[in-house]
Amino acid sequence: MAGEILWPVALGIKLVYAGAIMGGGVTASGAFWSLVAALVLGLLPGVFRPERQPWVRFGMNVAVSALLFADLLYFRYFGRPMSIYALLQVNNLGGLGGSLESLWSWREWVVWADVPAAYVFARRSCRRPKPSIPALQAVFFGLVAAAAVGGIWALMAVRTAPAEAPAAFSGGESRPAVGRGAVQRYGPLGHHVVDALAILREGEAAANPQALEEIAAWFRRHDPELRDSFDNPWRGWAQGMNLVLIQVESLHNFVLDLDIEGIPVTPNLRRLREHALYFPHFYPQTIEGNSSDAELLSQTSLYPAARGAAFYRFAGAAYPSLAKKLRAQGYAVLAVHGDRASYWNRAKMYPGLGLEPFVSLEHLEADEIIGMGLSDRSLFRQTAERLTRTPEPFYAFVITLSSHLPFELPEEERTLPLPPELDGTIVGRYLESIHYVDRALGEFIAALNQAGLAERTLIALYGDHDGLLWHKDRDAIEAAFGGPIDFEAWVRTYQPVPFLIYHPRLAGETVATIGGEVDIAPTLSNLLGLPASAWAGQAMGRSLLAPTPSYAVLPGGDYAEPAFIDPDGIRPALPAWAEEALRVADLIHLTRYVERTIEEGAGAGDDRSERREP
Incomplete structure (x- = not known):
């Protein structure tokens, strides 16, 4: 009993x-x-x-x-x-x-x-x-x-x-209460029931015959903003150049100006900044797909799926992408990452993004493993060697890995001197990892210079998402750097990730425009001379090379709370038009909008080039 x-x-x-x-x-x-x-x-x-x-x-x-x-x-x-x-x-x-x-x-x-x-x-x-x-x-x-x-x-x-x-998102007409809001309302098991019901509603939304027209109408309203953003003095500045786009694991923007014991944490990034367009007010916009969401954002200029990871849910779907548009201009394309091809389901998702060939750990020499995969130093060295054999112009997408949680390096690679109060802490380990990645990046730039590629290559770099998180690392950061950090201070100082566009002929310029990862592909396309029409009806971002509009939408997800940032300040509640944009983005994924409209209408099938082996 x-x-x-x-x-x-x-x-x-x-x-x-x-x-x-x-x-x-x-x-x-x-x-x-x-x-x-x-x-x-x-x-x-x-x-x-x-x-x-x-x-x-x-x-x-x-x-x-x-x-x-x-x-x-x-x-x-x-x-x-x-x-x-x-x-x-x-x-x-x-x-x-x-x-x-x-x-x-x-x-x-x-x-x-x-x-x-x-x-x-x-x-x-x-x-x-x-x-x-x-x-x-x-x-x-x-x-x-x-x-x-x-x-x-x-x-x-x-x-x-x-x-x-920060207040949990409790939902509205556009999105039901999910995540923490559902737990607060219905308890842990109730959250899973709500989650299951939301999945059923997604199917209903995808089957709605009006969904495709709703998406098209949204793009018709957004396209003028996209078109106007391409009208700036930088248009076509890098036309015909190679492009290397680097996604750096867990890279915060605040570390670029941080010294520890008088030593810069990122000396090479600081040097790059002297010849770069630098966007300090730039935000990660991932939801539940984390690094894979950042890749989706940077390649397609679409917000991620509202639930789960698009790389798993929509693997095999075709998307408009930076890689496809550059390949159509005669670029050779490759993607390089030091982890297994199956991680984040990249092997199945990358073809739909036009990222072929995909050079994963299986196709690289595993001569130095740090943490989850190939060390960034080895990754950059082998990437530089491949680029010397790649026909020009080329587009290379490189994803780093060594600065992934739990931020543990071999003893011989821990070259940043830490004070006792930081040594062994999550913040200290994070800074050591970023210092290592910065050193590997410096060696990569040197290798491109030695190969004679630097003058013909535009190098863009951004952080995929935060490594130190508001919900679990705030106390450690407060202890490390002093003073309490409220939500607004966190979003303003610690939430941003860097976005730099480097070329040795560029004079260093800090761009005040506020933006996010959804704006990467249009911004780079603008510099490379692609017209705004190439992204019309497809991109949800805009070029950040125009001073206005200036804003970023943080959807909220595994690494961040929802927020809207513009020159007027930081607000935890998203405006109605931003909620609509996120809902439309979800419909784009759910309905496979690109396959059913853009690519079929163009008679391009899935718009993929013939697959080549790495």
Whole structure:
């Protein structure tokens, strides 16, 4: 009998506990629905034969504990509850071992605390005489009474999230409450129910015959902004040049001006900046696809899918892309990355982006491994060697890896002297990793110079997303650099990632225009002489080489809270037109808009060049 009563009680405690962590505190609604879920699950074993009920109860306990453990671990890593689409990305876990282990704490293991006792109760229950029907009825009504009392308690004794935390997006007409907002309203299990219902609604939206016209209408309104942004003095400045676009793992903008013990953290990036167009007010716009979302943004000028990673959900779909447009201008194209081709499903997604051939770890000499894959030093060295053999003009997309969490380098590569208060901390390890990447980048630039490619090559560089995160590293940054950091200060100082466009003939210029990763492809196209019409009806960004408009939309996701930034300030609530843009972007992915309209209409099929081996 004890097992029958303790099972829903323990479950209710675990659900409220997990909801408090993921929701930022206990809420009345979240606690109530967690207790209701505990009651329902507590009664479910009753539909089985009496001799099976103890083990059904134990199996459900293990399953719920495993789900909550995964939820909490995912939340600790990304700062948002796990979605169903995250399960599509389970292949990524193979390369994240060190990252995940660095995040485990006793808080995640609490949800397993009752499992040993549950096992003991299950074994003992199988040996006891089964309770009579009246006894079972007493248990049932006792559980109902406990749930009622718990619900009343939850409504009266409420602890809300800390006041200084940014408000969770609670939804509106354009997007339902998801993530933390759903946990606050419905509890952890309710969040997964809401998540599943949202997936069903996505299918309905994609099947709506008006969706394609809604997308086309949005582009008709946006295209004048795109066209006007291309009308600037920089148009065609780099026409005919090679292009190397580098996506740097976890690179914040603030490190470019940071000295530690009198030594610059990024001396080579500082030198590049002296001959670069530098955009300091530039923001990551990833959602749940993280690095892969950054790649999608930079290549297609489309906002990512609202849920999950487009690289998994829409692998094989064709997209308009910078690579395709440059290939049409006679460019040779290649992508280089020091991880497995299967990571983030790149092997299946890159053909639809025109990024072929794709030179992954399988096609590189694995002569030096750091963290998750090939060291950035080896990656840059081998990339430079390949570029000397690549026909010009070429477009090379290079994705680095060595500065990935948990930011651990071999001892001989830790060349940044750290003061005792930083040594061994998450901030200290991060700065060491970025210092290493900066050194590898300097060697790459030197190799291009030695090969005689520098004068004919435009080098653009940006950070994919933040490495130090608001929801888990703010205290460490405050301790490292002094002073409290509120949400606005975080977004203004620590959220931006750098965007630089380097050429030795450029005079260093800081561009004040506010923008984000969705603007990379139009900006580079503008410099390379492609007309705005090449992106009409396709790009959601614009060229940042024009001073206006100046803004960035942060959709909110695994690494950031939603925000809108323009010259008037930083606002956590997105304006209605920005919400509409994100909803339209999601429709573009869901409806495969490009395949069904742009490429089919042009008679181009999937617009891919013949595949070449690396």
